[in-house]
Amino acid sequence: MLVIGERINGMFDDVKAAIKERKASVIQDLAKRQVESGASALDVNVGPSSADPQGVMKWLIEIIQEVTSVPLAIDSPNVKVVKGALEVCKNEAIINSTTAQKEKMETLIPLAVEKKASIIALTMDEKGIPRDADLRAELAVRIVTYAGECGMPIENLYIDPIILPCNVAQPQAGHVLETIKQVKLLSDPPPKTVIGLSNVSQGTKDRELINRIYLIMAITAGLDAAIMDPMDNDLMEAMITAELLLNKNIYCDSFLKAYRK
Amino acid sequence: MALTLVKEKWTNKINIVKIGATKEEGGTRTSTVTVGGETTLPFLFDEGDIPNPPVIAMEVLDIAPTDWPETLLENFKDVANDPVKWAEKCVSKYNAKLIALRLQSTHPESGDASSEEAANTVKSILKAIGVPLILLGSGNHEKDNIVLAKCSEAAKGEKCLIGNAVEKNYKTLTVSCLADGHNIVAESPIDINIAKQVNILIHDMGLPLDRIVLYPTTGALGYGMEYAYSIMERSKLAALVGDKMLSMPIIAFIGQEVWRVKESKSPDPAWGDERERGVLWETTTAISMLHAGADILIMRHPKAVKSVQETIDELMKK
Numbered sequence: 001m002l003v004i005g006e007r008i009n010g011m012f013d014d015v016k017a018a019i020k021e022r023k024a025s026v027i028q029d030l031a032k033r034q035v036e037s038g039a040s041a042l043d044v045n046v047g048p049s050s051a052d053p054q055g056v057m058k059w060l061i062e063i064i065q066e067v068t069s070v071p072l073a074i075d076s077p078n079v080k081v082v083k084g085a086l087e088v089c090k091n092e093a094i095i096n097s098t099t100a101q102k103e104k105m106e107t108l109i110p111l112a113v114e115k116k117a118s119i120i121a122l123t124m125d126e127k128g129i130p131r132d133a134d135l136r137a138e139l140a141v142r143i144v145t146y147a148g149e150c151g152m153p154i155e156n157l158y159i160d161p162i163i164l165p166c167n168v169a170q171p172q173a174g175h176v177l178e179t180i181k182q183v184k185l186l187s188d189p190p191p192k193t194v195i196g197l198s199n200v201s202q203g204t205k206d207r208e209l210i211n212r213i214y215l216i217m218a219i220t221a222g223l224d225a226a227i228m229d230p231m232d233n234d235l236m237e238a239m240i241t242a243e244l245l246l247n248k249n250i251y252c253d254s255f256l257k258a259y260r261k
Numbered sequence: 262m263a264l265t266l267v268k269e270k271w272t273n274k275i276n277i278v279k280i281g282a283t284k285e286e287g288g289t290r291t292s293t294v295t296v297g298g299e300t301t302l303p304f305l306f307d308e309g310d311i312p313n314p315p316v317i318a319m320e321v322l323d324i325a326p327t328d329w330p331e332t333l334l335e336n337f338k339d340v341a342n343d344p345v346k347w348a349e350k351c352v353s354k355y356n357a358k359l360i361a362l363r364l365q366s367t368h369p370e371s372g373d374a375s376s377e378e379a380a381n382t383v384k385s386i387l388k389a390i391g392v393p394l395i396l397l398g399s400g401n402h403e404k405d406n407i408v409l410a411k412c413s414e415a416a417k418g419e420k421c422l423i424g425n426a427v428e429k430n431y432k433t434l435t436v437s438c439l440a441d442g443h444n445i446v447a448e449s450p451i452d453i454n455i456a457k458q459v460n461i462l463i464h465d466m467g468l469p470l471d472r473i474v475l476y477p478t479t480g481a482l483g484y485g486m487e488y489a490y491s492i493m494e495r496s497k498l499a500a501l502v503g504d505k506m507l508s509m510p511i512i513a514f515i516g517q518e519v520w521r522v523k524e525s526k527s528p529d530p531a532w533g534d535e536r537e538r539g540v541l542w543e544t545t546t547a548i549s550m551l552h553a554g555a556d557i558l559i560m561r562h563p564k565a566v567k568s569v570q571e572t573i574d575e576l577m578k579k
Contacts, residue, residue: 249499249504250453250454250457250495250499250504250507251454251457252454252455252456252457252458252461252506253454253458254458254461254462257461257465258457258461258506261461261464261505261506
């Protein structure tokens with residue numbers, strides 16, 4: 001499973017402060033530590049209250065790619081921010097994200113194809129987040145069809161069925177698992193699936209436990225990628241063990257260590 | 262109706278391992294051997310690249326063999342008592358690209374030769390021939406730890422392949438390979454989980470992954486060959502989908518396994534001409550191991566070596 005490290009996000013205090021003071025070392029340290037912990041890609045988000053999202057995003061991308069060559073997920077709802085970041089991004093890029101809304105898709109998917117970037121596509125549109133798996137799958141079909149028409153290689157497309165916090169939208173956890181299974185049947189080969197794992201426990205108690213169990217459930221349903229905290233060692237070990245039990249990797253006594261090599 | 266074949270696209274490749282170092286590289290070899298680098302299953306050229314063909318190493322013992330059948334020994338009768346001459350003959354007469362020197366004389370029950378004597382043999386052979394060397398212990402772990410350390414030192418800089426390291430006895434040899442710049446043979450007993458574990462243990466000590474060659478144990482035809490085959494196939498598949506701890510080239514010890522079975526030795530005429538039988542047994546086992554993914558084959562009989570080399574040349578034609 002592709003681990004996309006979530007920590008470089010302006011909503012975290014340390015990142016917010018580092019952005020304010022333009023302290024590159026803090027960001028670069030977070031990037032390195034996430035990769036060492038097993039992240040194969042890094043999400044980059046300027047945070048919700050940035051005064052200059054375009055400038056900050058460019059700065060973040062530039063300093064992160066000094067210390068690591070892993071793919072970078074440019075996490076912003078603002079097309080200008082995404083475009084600006086793609087201009088300076090030397091690593092492989094993942095656009096995070098588009099929705100299934102026509103105008104957004106028509107802007108971002110051709111851009112991804114042009115820049116040879118991957119893209120995360122949320123199964124929601126102008127009507128909002130769908131209430132069940134079938135409606136999410138319908139939007140996924142819309143996304144896959146349009147991406148195919150634009151010539152996007154299917155391996156660059158990640159469908160995100162949007163997990164919601166289990167304390168406010170409890171049935172959604174099950175619907176998302178069902179959607180992951182359905183997306184696998186959409187085409188041959190099918191698009192990949194991704195979730196923003198920490199959303200499932202937003203505002204709850206025992207966040208790490210909820211994240212850990214949900215990740216395993218999602219992996220069993222066929223999840224390909226997750227935006228998550230790779231420095232949560234229990235979470236990483238659960239993921240590695242789940243993959244082992246699904247026969248994705250060959251067992252050896254040091255199976256936990258082997259993953260990070 | 263034309264049939265469209267489904268082609269696999271693998272995401273990872275087998276490591277490239279180099280054996281032998283020329284003068285420019287700090288050694289004294291006049292030729293080197295490079296194995297590995299495949300991005301697909303054996304000989305499937307339509308699905309990927311196979312930049313380096315499998316290589317045959319001819320086995321030389323540092324003591325006259327006591328249990329080789331006449332049909333095998335007759336090829337080396339004139340040199341069996343002199344490993345230097347034996348190695349020279351393999352290179353000059355049989356065109357060997359790689360020599361596997363087994364330090365059998367150091368085994369406590371085969372003469373218990375000292376590590377100094379073994380190191381001197383290694384030095385003499387390195388002086389006499391220009392092809393790279395595989396150095397093999399006698400199989401007695403305690404003695405091998407001393408002997409191989411000394412021989413590794415004697416061959417420092419020549420980038421040999423030295424073996425074998427096993428799960429319960431790998432540290433001493435890994436230290437030597439690290440210190441003296443050699444590659445290591447990592448052995449496991451027909452167990453893919455242990456194979457992966459041994460590689461991790463060796464790598465944890467600092468030896469780069471591209472200096473490890475995998476030996477999953479070889480069985481002769483009729484004596485477990487297919488077990489080795491399935492381990493090798495699983496290992497290659499795991500490597501091609503991204504398992505870096507199994508992405509090593511594979512070595513098969515053909516000669517030692519084939520020539521101890523009765524089918525290779527028995528003079529019983531009902532089993533066919535014994536002069537051909539052993540050769541065919543070794544050839545068939547070797548070719549099967551090629552299809553399973555062997556990158557290095559250690560072989561004995563010159564006729565079998567010739568047949569298998571011709572087969573490799575033919576298989577490598579795209």
